[in-house]
Amino acid sequence: MIRKLILSAVIATGTLAGLTAGPSSAEAAAPATFDRDHDHRGVRFEVLVRHRGHWETYGTYRDRDDAQRVERLLERQGRDARIEVKRDRW
Numbered sequence: 001m002i003r004k005l006i007l008s009a010v011i012a013t014g015t016l017a018g019l020t021a022g023p024s025s026a027e028a029a030a031p032a033t034f035d036r037d038h039d040h041r042g043v044r045f046e047v048l049v050r051h052r053g054h055w056e057t058y059g060t061y062r063d064r065d066d067a068q069r070v071e072r073l074l075e076r077q078g079r080d081a082r083i084e085v086k087r088d089r090w
Contacts, residue, residue: 042088047071050080060086 045067048055058074058081061067067083074081 044086044088046084046086047074048082048084049074055082 043062045061045064047058047061047067047070049058050056059067059070061070064083071081071083
C-alpha cells in the first residue's frame with residue numbers, strides 16, 4: 001500500500017514538473033517552414049566519381065541522404081567521390 005502511494009506521488013510529481021518545465025504558448029518557437037517535399041523541387045544531387053583524371057556522374061538522386069549514402073559507399077571502396085547540387089530552371 002505504501003509502495004503504491006509513493007509510486008503515485010512520484011508519478012504525479014514527475015508529470016507536474018514536466019508540464020511546468022515546457023515553454024508556454026507565448027514562448028513557443030514558430031513552426032518550421034521547411035517542407036522537405038516542396039523545397040527540393042527542381043533540385044537533384046549528382047554523385048560524381050573520379051575516373052582516369054576526370055569526374056564522371058555515378059548517379060543522380062532526388063534526396064540528399066541517398067546521395068550521401070552512395071558517396072560513403074564509394075569512399076569505403078577506395079574511390080574518390082563527391083556530391084554536386086544541380087538546380088533546374090523554373
